[in-house]
Amino acid sequence: MELRQLEYFVAVAEERHFTRAAARMHVAQSGLSASIRSLERELGARLFVRNTRSVHLTDEGHALLTEARHTLANVTAAKDAVAAVQGLLRGTLTVGTLQCLGAVNLPAILARFHASHPGVELRLRQGGSTDLIERVRAGDLDLAFISTPFDEGAASGVTLTPLAAEPMMLACGPTHPLRDRDTVDLRELREETFVDFYPGWVTRDVVDQAMAAAHVERRVAFEVNDVHWLLDLVGYGLGVAVVPEVFSHKKTAARFIPLAAAPTWHIAIATATGRHPNAAAKALLSRDDVRPTS
CATH class of the missing domain: 1.10.10.10 (Winged helix-like DNA-binding domain superfamily/Winged helix DNA-binding domain)
Known part of the structure; x- marks a missing residue:
C-alpha cells in the first residue's frame, strides 16, 4: 500500500x-x-x-477512510516537523468552531496566527459541538473549539482541553414579567415556552439536565440551529431561553437575567486522541491567547 x-x-x-x-x-x-x-x-x-x-x-x-486520514495526517506532521526545524511553517490548518465562544475571540486569534505564519493555509468550519467532535475524530478537522459534551462517551477518541467556563443566563423578551429581576430561579420557569437548539446540541443538553435537576418539565416550542434566530424569537416575546452569558453581548432586543444556581457552559479544544497534530496545529495550540483561563 x-x-x-x-x-x-x-x-x-x-x-x-x-x-x-x-x-x-x-x-x-x-x-x-x-x-x-x-x-x-x-x-x-x-x-x-x-x-x-x-x-x-x-x-x-x-x-479505511478514518485510518487513511490519520496516516496521511501523521505523514504531513512528520514533514512539517522537519520544516519547523528549518524555521518554516507551512501546510494546511483546518479549524472547527461554534458560532459563539465567549472568552475566545477566534477571528482575532486566526488573524494574528496568519500574520505570524502566512505560509499556512487556514480553513474554518462552523457547526455544533457533536458534529465538530465527530469531524475531529474522523480527521476532517485538525482541532475544534467546542462546548464540552454532557455525555462524556460522546467524546471517545477525542482529547478535550478545557479553555473557559461561564454561567448561563435567562434570556426573555423586553416586556416579559421577569425582565427586571436581579435573579431568577429555574423553578420559576415551569409555565414558560422555550426557544432552544436541537436535541443533541451540547447547549441544549446542558439546559435539559439543569431543568431536570430542578424538577422542571419544560416545553420547547421553537428549535433552531442559529444563535441569531434564537435571540430574535426571544426578543419578539415568542419564548424564553437559557443561554451562555456571551449571548448577552449580541445586538438583540432580548433581556438577560442571572440565574440562581446557574448551569455552567464549558468551552474546550478538541483534538484527536492518538493522532500527532501537525506543526501548524501545535503552533496555534501553543499561543497564549488559546491557553486555558485561570
Whole structure:
C-alpha cells in the first residue's frame, strides 16, 4: 500500500466522483481509477459502490477512510516537523468552531496566527459541538473549539482541553414579567415556552439536565440551529431561553437575567486522541491567547 493510493482514495471519498477527484489530484482519471482498483485488490475488498453519477463508500471504505486520514495526517506532521526545524511553517490548518465562544475571540486569534505564519493555509468550519467532535475524530478537522459534551462517551477518541467556563443566563423578551429581576430561579420557569437548539446540541443538553435537576418539565416550542434566530424569537416575546452569558453581548432586543444556581457552559479544544497534530496545529495550540483561563 502506497501513500499515493491513500491520497487518491481520500480524494475520491471526499469528492464522491472519480473525475473531480482526478482533477483535484492533478492526474488522469484512468491512472487514479487504476490506483483505486489496485488498492481494492490488495485489501481484498470493494471500497466504493460506483454508478454513472457518483460513488459511495462501502462499509470497508468507511473503515479505511478514518485510518487513511490519520496516516496521511501523521505523514504531513512528520514533514512539517522537519520544516519547523528549518524555521518554516507551512501546510494546511483546518479549524472547527461554534458560532459563539465567549472568552475566545477566534477571528482575532486566526488573524494574528496568519500574520505570524502566512505560509499556512487556514480553513474554518462552523457547526455544533457533536458534529465538530465527530469531524475531529474522523480527521476532517485538525482541532475544534467546542462546548464540552454532557455525555462524556460522546467524546471517545477525542482529547478535550478545557479553555473557559461561564454561567448561563435567562434570556426573555423586553416586556416579559421577569425582565427586571436581579435573579431568577429555574423553578420559576415551569409555565414558560422555550426557544432552544436541537436535541443533541451540547447547549441544549446542558439546559435539559439543569431543568431536570430542578424538577422542571419544560416545553420547547421553537428549535433552531442559529444563535441569531434564537435571540430574535426571544426578543419578539415568542419564548424564553437559557443561554451562555456571551449571548448577552449580541445586538438583540432580548433581556438577560442571572440565574440562581446557574448551569455552567464549558468551552474546550478538541483534538484527536492518538493522532500527532501537525506543526501548524501545535503552533496555534501553543499561543497564549488559546491557553486555558485561570
